Amino acid sequence: MVSLICTLRDHRDDINWCAFSPKLLATCSSDKTVRIYCTQDFSELPFSPLTGHGYGVHCCCFSPCGQYLASCSTDATTVVWSMDTGDIVTVFEHPGRSPVRVCVFSPDSSLISGASDGTLALWDFQSKTLRRTAASNEASIVACSFGPCGQILATGSTYGDLRIWDLALNLLQTVKNAHDLGVACCHFSPKMQNDGHMSQLRLASCGQDSQLKIWLVSRQTTAGCKLQLLYTLVGQSAPVLSCAFTADAQLLVSGSVDKSVTVYDANQGVLLYTLNQHERYVTACAFSPTMPLIATGSMDKTVNIWRLEDGISVHGDEGKSLPAVSSTDVPEDRKLPGHSRLLVCDWSEEDVLAWLCSEGLEALVSTFKAHNIDGGELICLTKDILAAEMNIDSVGLRNKVMRKIEELKTSLVCTGVPDEFLCPITREVMKDPVIAADGYSYEREAIESWINSKNRSSPMTNLPLQTTVVTPNRTLKMAIGRWKSSQ
Template sequence: MTSLICTLQDHRDDVNWCAFTSKLLATCSGDKTLRIYNTRDFSELPFSPLTGHGYGVHCCCFSTCGQFLASCSTDATTLVWSMDTGEIEAVLEHPGRSPVRVCAISPDSAHLVSGASDGTLALWDFPSKQLRRTGAVNDTTMVACSFSPCSQVFVTGSTYGDLRLWNLDMNQLHAEKNAHDLGVTCCTFAPSILSGGQVVQFRLASCGQDSHLKIWAINKLSSGACKMQLLHTLTGQSAPVLSCAYSSDGQLLVSGSVDKTVAVYDAINAVLLYTLNQHERYVTACSFSPTSPLIATGSMDKTVNIWRLEDGCSANGGKSIPERSALTSSDGRTTAGRLKLLVSDWSEEDVSSWLVEEGLGGLVDKFTANNIDGTELLGLTKETLASELHIESVGLRSKLLRKVEELKSESVCSGIPDEFLCPITRELMREPVIAADGYSYEREAIESWINTKNRSSPMTNLPLLTTLLTPNHTLKMAIGRWKTTH
């Protein structure tokens, strides 16, 4: 079985990544910080949190020995930290100063790769921290990267949906286009190397916006050519899969999804073992401990859950682990988790999840068919429920409206309303402006973003049709009123 042993609640924004060594756990967040924990009791180290990035931190990874930690950020840098002191050892500025979305250190700790929002890649000599080579894939954002266990090749994944295999000379050995419809979100090599005859084989897991987790075989021939073959497509989660990780023996595979679940698979037989239901928002990160039967999962609910795999965890059956109280959880977590986003910002999937949580799962199909998102949910009336959604039961209509009224009352929170925070800096906006993607940003932050020659939206990754910024006077006045009353 699998049990939740503790919940870490120190980050103040979405948890974007987590990484283990035998002794440490590192987590990073949109709150610009990294936090380091001792895996013995998950107490935070004295020098934690690490503060050095100017914007949110997207990814972090340890060197193999655990002596160093690398982290990358929207601020266009990859920082290398000493795990002895917590001090910054090196600042690696990405070529072109584009926001860095992913970084990976090779198993032999000889190289580091960073991938950016403009599709560029930088290969660094890790011991000297010197830039060695650059590469690029046009018109996309690099969001995934993993080194093979031999450290000689690495795979990248992008929002375009492709997986590309590179060598250390930054030559493309293979391109698997349309590996994931709508985009790749994460990829990771299995730790083992399979060898036979003239072929060396690696296993790679990838996940994406198509709600699939895929297992690939990458065959490296003696001629130097590479072939990539899809072995399994795992469909244990019902929404985009955002993160995946192999266990240290390659026997298990874990993934986190927009449907708020964590799935644990038998990676060899491609069988779903467990579905873990504890997070209250999208599961954005997951990692196995290399030496202990532990999994860490991070989420947009700002928490990191630590799970223990007990004896018998390899049994089949796709068992679901019910929600239970964590050691450090507080009362009312379900309500708090749902309000990480304003209800008006809920997607159709968020509304469907809320219906299920409130015991109204029978209405999901009707709501989905009518494209009911958070804004539509808040505007429902008895008349629309009866005439447009055709909910005939008076009692069911009343129960639904009562739950909606509870949502409205719960939305009055003591913290800063999410729409007052700049999506880039996650700080209260002083000069909000509207960009071509329809979102509002702090003027200085979005201008800096655009000046890095990145013309894609920070929120959608789609191209900005114009760099014109329009002052959002209404939002500025609303922020002013809120500041006056708080």
């Protein structure tokens, strides 16, 4: 059977991806952060959260050795982090400065990223250089997976196409409309068969058509490759957003907009379990390569950890639905001092001092008091200000302060904020909302920065903006003002 053993509640916005290494779990979110946990007890590592991205983080993946983690974002970068220290190793800026939706390491530690403008970039991680690029079409590339041999990769787009490429980014095969309305995720099975003349492996894909599909990918040494559809799995009633194989390729898991997680026999296409514990869309799922664990992430801002109990049978009762079980939750977040978390900019100096004490930074109380730091000044602090103007000499202490401030910024948006008050780009409450040509409202600074970086497509639809002129949304601004006053 499968049981829920832990629920992680550290992120402040939608969970977008989960990834395991042999010893760690990484999760990333629209709150701009990546969090790292030890899989022994799911305690968060001291250097977590990682806060180098300017916008929401769409995807994260470990290098084959587990020593590095890559994450990609709407900010058009793929950042590689050290899992020893949490430091940034390198930053890859996607060609064209388009938002990066997916990234994945190859078995030989090459790194590929796929972007909203339909381009792929293959990076040499060792030399930190761009090896080559390729373009599929104008649709966003939102799914990517390397085969276990590292010689081919699959991509999926919002147009619904599945494409197979070689390492030179030559297109080998295309399946048009593999998923009606768009592919959401794809994942190669870790196992393959090779008889010297032909290699065969399985590829799972899922999409907006509410289907999960298993394909047989055959590649001959003297020719291209062929995709054959083996199974179409319809165990979920709404778009399927994520899928993943176990390390032994025996099981396949998927997460859906219907809030469910399904576990299948990957060899026979038989539904084994339906897990119902998330309160909103399930956007991410992953199997541990070394432990019988599944991680699932959701728009309810939580990550659930499930254990596959010993003796689980791949021929179990079809469609068995597990009852709700109690979970070992991370304690609820401490209340922030002073006013509502949305009003940190209005904190008094006393509120800031209380916050320092609540975060274990009592040693800095006298320094902050001497410099009359209130809430508005707190969230504008930088490492340079801490060192040069406030004379905080300890590098470790400065880094800790900045991590806590970044956590504070991501916590400005609390549960219950109407979604229409949040800028789709920054995921923060808007101060100066404007309407763009796509009909959506954005924070003025965010959409103007988006347009100025030569992104002339809509952040929401990926379609070209007919004009770059924006119009103030005074009605929305007044509504946000009234809502803030009521908090």
